[in-house]
Every structure is written in C-alpha cells, then in structure tokens.
Amino acid sequence: MCSTLSAVGRHLHTVLLVLALVGAGASSALAQVEGGEGIDPPPGAGGTDPPPGTGPTDPPDSTEGEGATEGAEGESAGETPESGEAGELPPPADAEGEEAAPPPLQMIVIDAAPHGVAPVVGRHVTERMRITAQEMGYTVVDAAPTVQAAQRMQMPYPPSPADLWRVTYVSRSQRGAFAKVWAHDGRYVFEITVASLDGAGPFFARGTSGAEDLHEVVARLMCEALPAPATFDREAAERYAQPQEGQPTREQAVAAQWTPPERVDRVQVSQRRVSRRPTRRFDVALQTEAAFGTSSDFFYNHLVGLRLGFRITHNLHIGLYGAYANLRGRDSRESNLLPMLQLTQRIRLSSRSDLTVPIRASVGYLPFNGPVLRLSAGLNIPVSERVEIGADILSPTFWFLGSQVEISLNIGLEVIFRL
Numbered sequence: 535m536c537s538t539l540s541a542v543g544r545h546l547h548t549v550l551l552v553l554a555l556v557g558a559g560a561s562s563a564l565a566q567v568e569g570g571e572g573i574d575p576p577p578g579a580g581g582t583d584p585p586p587g588t589g590p591t592d593p594p595d596s597t598e599g600e601g602a603t604e605g606a607e608g609e610s611a612g613e614t615p616e617s618g619e620a621g622e623l624p625p626p627a628d629a630e631g632e633e634a635a636p637p638p639l640q641m642i643v644i645d646a647a648p649h650g651v652a653p654v655v656g657r658h659v660t661e662r663m664r665i666t667a668q669e670m671g672y673t674v675v676d677a678a679p680t681v682q683a684a685q686r687m688q689m690p691y692p693p694s695p696a697d698l699w700r701v702t703y704v705s706r707s708q709r710g711a712f713a714k715v716w717a718h719d720g721r722y723v724f725e726i727t728v729a730s731l732d733g734a735g736p737f738f739a740r741g742t743s744g745a746e747d748l749h750e751v752v753a754r755l756m757c758e759a760l761p762a763p764a765t766f767d768r769e770a771a772e773r774y775a776q777p778q779e780g781q782p783t784r785e786q787a788v789a790a791q792w793t794p795p796e797r798v799d800r801v802q803v804s805q806r807r808v809s810r811r812p813t814r815r816f817d818v819a820l821q822t823e824a825a826f827g828t829s830s831d832f833f834y835n836h837l838v839g840l841r842l843g844f845r846i847t848h849n850l851h852i853g854l855y856g857a858y859a860n861l862r863g864r865d866s867r868e869s870n871l872l873p874m875l876q877l878t879q880r881i882r883l884s885s886r887s888d889l890t891v892p893i894r895a896s897v898g899y900l901p902f903n904g905p906v907l908r909l910s911a912g913l914n915i916p917v918s919e920r921v922e923i924g925a926d927i928l929s930p931t932f933w934f935l936g937s938q939v940e941i942s943l944n945i946g947l948e949v950i951f952r953l
Contacts, residue, residue, distance in 0.1 A: 638671060639672050639763045641707055641710065643674060643711050644684065644701065645680075647714050650716050650717055651715060651722065659715050662748075663752060666753045666756040683704050683705035699729040708731050708766055709731065724752060726756060728760050732766055732767040737760070739758040814845070814952040816953040818841070819950045820839075820948060822836075822837070823945065824944065824945050826945075828942060828943060833940070835862060835942065837858070837872065837946075839858065840855070843950075849882065855896065857872045858870075859900065875898070876896040878892050878894045892910075892926075893911050895908075896910070904936065908931040912929075912946070913927065925947055929944035930942075931944050
C-alpha cells in the first residue's frame, strides 16, 4: 500500500512540474508582447548592478512580475548578451590614471685632459666619472660614439663649456661632463664641468687629492657637479631642440660643420709645433757677492760686477762676468779686477711655476794672484716678464794663490734684465 501511494505521489509531482514550466513560458511570451520593443534597458543592464533607488515606482502586475523575475533569472543563469549590447572590458588598474616612467637620461663623458701629469691619470679620472654617472642613474655613451660625436662637430680640445654643450647636443645626450687634471704642491687638482641641454648650468666642481684617494675625490666632485636625473627639465630641452625661424635643424647644423670629402686618399694629422727657442736671448745682470774664508786665517773679500749673458736654450746660459774685487791684502785692503767665464744650467721646479734653480760653474783669473774657480747653486725668482732676482746661496770658491789654495763660501745677490 505504501509503495502504491509513493508511486502515485511521484506521478503527481511530475505533472505539477510540467504545468509550472508551461505557465512560465506563457508568462514570458506575454511579457514580451505587452512590454514592447525599442525601449532602452535600465542602467546596469550591460552586466553590472544598477545603482540603488532607480527601480519602478508603481508595483507591476503579478503575472508580469513573475515573468520579469524569471527572465532576469534566465539571463543571470547563463545567457550571453549579443555583441554590441555589452560594454568593453575596463582597462587594467595599473594603466588607469598613471603615466609611463620617462626614459633614463643619456650622458656623454669627454676624456679628461691631463696637464703636466701622466696620461694614465686622465684615464682613471674619465673611468671614475663614467662609473659615478651610471651609479646616479644615467646611461653613459660608449667611448667610440663619444669620439665620433666630437669629430663630427670638430670639437676643440680641451673643450670650453659652450663646446661641451654642443657636443652633448650632437651626441643626442641630455648632459655632458669633462674634467681637467694637473698637479700642484704634490697633489692632483681636478676641475669638472657639466653642461645640460635644458639650459641649466654649466656646473663646476674643483678639488684636490693624492694618488691613494683619487677615485674617491673624483666621485665626490662628480656628484657635486652633476645634478640628479630628476632635475632635468625635458620641456625646456625640447624648446632648445626646436629650431627657431631662420635657424638650421640639428641634422643641417651637423652637416654644415662636417662635410665628408669626395675622396680621401690619406689621413693627414697636422699639429702645430711648439718652438723651443727662447724669445729673449740676451740679458744683463748686476751682482754683488760676499766671500767668507774657511781657513783658520779668516778673510773677507767682496765683489761687485756686471755680467753679459746669452741664452743658448731656455735652460742653458753662457755669460761673461767682470767684477771689481775688494780683497784682503798683507797690510791693508787691496783692489783688483776679476774677469770670469760662466756657464749656467737652470733646473725648472715645476711646469706651472717659473721658479728655477741655477747651477753655475765659473772660471776666472785674478791678476797678480792666480786662477779662481767658483761653483754655485741658488734660486731665481721672476718679478716680471723681463726682470728676475737671483740669489747664489751655496757658492764654494777656490782661490789659487801661488803654492796655496784658499777656499771661501760666497753668498751672492743679482738682478737680471732680459733684453
């Protein structure tokens, strides 16, 4: 009996389910006929939830409400809208409201110019500048394109700040750097110049170092002279890059500065030869000298003379010297004349200084006494282009008097006039 009732219940449940499906189809068809076509869907019909408070104000009919509810359930259950009815996918969150990062700044580093120091010092300075610029975030142009850019604009070397700006412009970089290095008082001296295409600068930094802290000092000076990449004004640089009316473009300017010849048979490198000949060969010197005897029998002699000199080279000098000699005699002071022939070699203390150390050898003859041999070393200090003051600090002098030789230590002072 229980099995019979359960079978009847299952059949009854099936019949009720069929009737419900038929009713739902009729209600949906009725809603489509009564609702009409051509009405815009409400906000949110494209797949998003509508904003609150935008529903109908009048309650719909029960039949229509059931159809609308079932239609909405059908759409949400898996119906895909036709192409063109739904909107496009929104852009990713990263690309909305954010600007792309600007490209890194490009920088050119001209080889450092060593003055009076070994060329390897300039190479160390250049390499340290390139490394520091890369550490600051710049993209540094390689050595070969750097040389090509300098050759294209025929850049003078060492470049001035204006020349550095031009070669930076030709190399399509945003900033350029150049350094000079020389030696002073036993230390290296650096001067770094930075040009920027945005119109700022030029920037400078100067410092000194020894050989042990060269890289550290150059890196610090580079950070002082080179602004950070974020300070570069791209808009100003673009205005500079735009040619004004009547001005040539970048390509025209480069082509005008360097035009390749039709045929190149041989590369000729010309260099101006620096003349080593002295400009003023003759000079006149007035000298006074005191001679102090070194033997147990102390004596004092004094000389006042005039020397005519001729410069063979910048540092080799020959002169004819004649002096009045006031000498110690047997009973009283005696007067005499001392002619001497002098040969002088000057040693320059520094390439950046005009101070020289004269090493002089003199040979003369004192009448009624005998030969005189004098050796001296001192210091010459330039006062102007034509006037020098010289001092003979260490001057041993040998007086040959018959069978004996007297030795004196002399101190001399002279004024030299170049003719």
